[in-house]
Amino acid sequence: MTPPPGEIPSEVAAAWALQRPPPGDRIGAPRGGPHPAPTALVLGDPAPHLPRALAQTGYALTRWHRDLTRGQICAPWPPSGPFGEVWVRMPRSSREAAMLLHAAAARVADGARIHLYGAGREGIRSSARHFPEGTDPPDTLLIKRRCRVLAATRRAPPPRPDALDSWEVRAPVDWGTGARDWTFYPGVFACGHLDAATALLIDCLPALPAGARLLDFGAGTGIIAAAALERGAPGAEAVLLERDAIALVAASRNLPGATLVLGRSAAAVPGPFALIVSTPPIHAGSAQSLHTVEELVREAPAVLAPGGRLLLVAQRRLPIARILERTFPLINTIADRESFRVWEAGRNQP
Numbered sequence: 001m002t003p004p005p006g007e008i009p010s011e012v013a014a015a016w017a018l019q020r021p022p023p024g025d026r027i028g029a030p031r032g033g034p035h036p037a038p039t040a041l042v043l044g045d046p047a048p049h050l051p052r053a054l055a056q057t058g059y060a061l062t063r064w065h066r067d068l069t070r071g072q073i074c075a076p077w078p079p080s081g082p083f084g085e086v087w088v089r090m091p092r093s094s095r096e097a098a099m100l101l102h103a104a105a106a107r108v109a110d111g112a113r114i115h116l117y118g119a120g121r122e123g124i125r126s127s128a129r130h131f132p133e134g135t136d137p138p139d140t141l142l143i144k145r146r147c148r149v150l151a152a153t154r155r156a157p158p159p160r161p162d163a164l165d166s167w168e169v170r171a172p173v174d175w176g177t178g179a180r181d182w183t184f185y186p187g188v189f190a191c192g193h194l195d196a197a198t199a200l201l202i203d204c205l206p207a208l209p210a211g212a213r214l215l216d217f218g219a220g221t222g223i224i225a226a227a228a229l230e231r232g233a234p235g236a237e238a239v240l241l242e243r244d245a246i247a248l249v250a251a252s253r254n255l256p257g258a259t260l261v262l263g264r265s266a267a268a269v270p271g272p273f274a275l276i277v278s279t280p281p282i283h284a285g286s287a288q289s290l291h292t293v294e295e296l297v298r299e300a301p302a303v304l305a306p307g308g309r310l311l312l313v314a315q316r317r318l319p320i321a322r323i324l325e326r327t328f329p330l331i332n333t334i335a336d337r338e339s340f341r342v343w344e345a346g347r348n349q350p
């Protein structure tokens with residue numbers, strides 16, 4: 001069976017890890033007597049191939065992911081280590097690559113190796129520039145199946161403090177009521193700006209009455225929830241559900257006092273909600289996938305209050321109405337702008 005495209009880089013990195021000499025045979029490895037297993041940290045890889053190869057070749061492994069992922073530590077920043085080596089899965093953006101490689105370099109000693117692996121279309125060919133000051137220029141260890149494995153040796157500690165906050169991006173955001181300074185971090189959705197689909201959904205938000213509860217599913221940095229609270233009566237409440245621990249740190253800066261939930265499913269959040277809003281993810285890795293929207297639509301009725309509404313925004317070309325029809329008898333298109341559309345769905349009249 002062909003693996004999903006996002007797994008191929010992990011397979012290629014695993015192939016390299018399996019064919020290198022075992023840790024004890026390497027130049028510079030300590031000789032004689034029993035030695036503790038060498039340690040490796042893998043950052044941001046949901047696929048099992050590389051971790052399995054490292055474990056098979058004698059490494060004690062730690063896995064970290066910013067996204068909630070089974071079998072991995074999920075936290076806003078990787079565990080501190082130190083580790084014998086670090087492996088970084090090429091992330092979505094250049095800024096995130098620089099951030100993760102910096103964190104990797106802060107988790108090894110001088111002389112240790114930091115690896116980066118990914119596919120050509122993820123930007124791995126031009127990724128050498130993301131390694132931080134204090135590391136040698138990276139070597140290319142393997143090129144296979146349009147993927148590359150690079151490694152650089154650390155010579156000195158990296159320059160920035162080893163903390164998420166040293167990567168904070170502050171930018172003005174205006175959803176129609178005046179610009180405010182907003183906190184983002186590399187790799188969050190629409191880092192540094194207001195996305196057009198998000199803005200369209202905000203334009204459709206009803207005014208929440210006092211005491212009403214809103215669930216922002218896939219809340220990112222919290223822009224939709226913040227706009228809803230601003231528009232609603234005092235005493236309305238927002239719950240932000242997000243699977244990315246780093247996005248939730250941004251949301252905590254932007255909406256101090258809001259309820260933040262690290263999770264992947266609306267069913268995990270106690271209702272009832274008068275309104276569920278979402279700019280749902282329509283990709284899994286780089287491939288289009290409506291799996292999360294389908295799951296949200298299936299689970300929404302269980303947490304919606306009687307007469308409650310689900311508001312979704314997505315590209316007009318997507319079969320969102322068909323997905324909603326499986327669960328909701330009442331569906332309206334309430335906005336249509338450029339390539340985006342907002343659908344409102346409910347089970348009974350408010």
Ligand SMILES: C[S@@+](CC[C@H](N)C(=O)[O-])C[C@H]1O[C@@H](n2cnc3c(N)ncnc32)[C@H](O)[C@@H]1O
Pocket residue numbers: 189190195198217218219220221222223224241242243244247263264265278279280281292
């Ligand atoms: C398109 S972005 C929208 C972010 C934010 N609502 C906005 O408009 O700026 C989708 C968000 O959903 C999050 N996400 C993806 N799958 C999720 C899931 N199963 N559960 C919770 N959040 C999820 C992503 O991490 C991302 O922050």
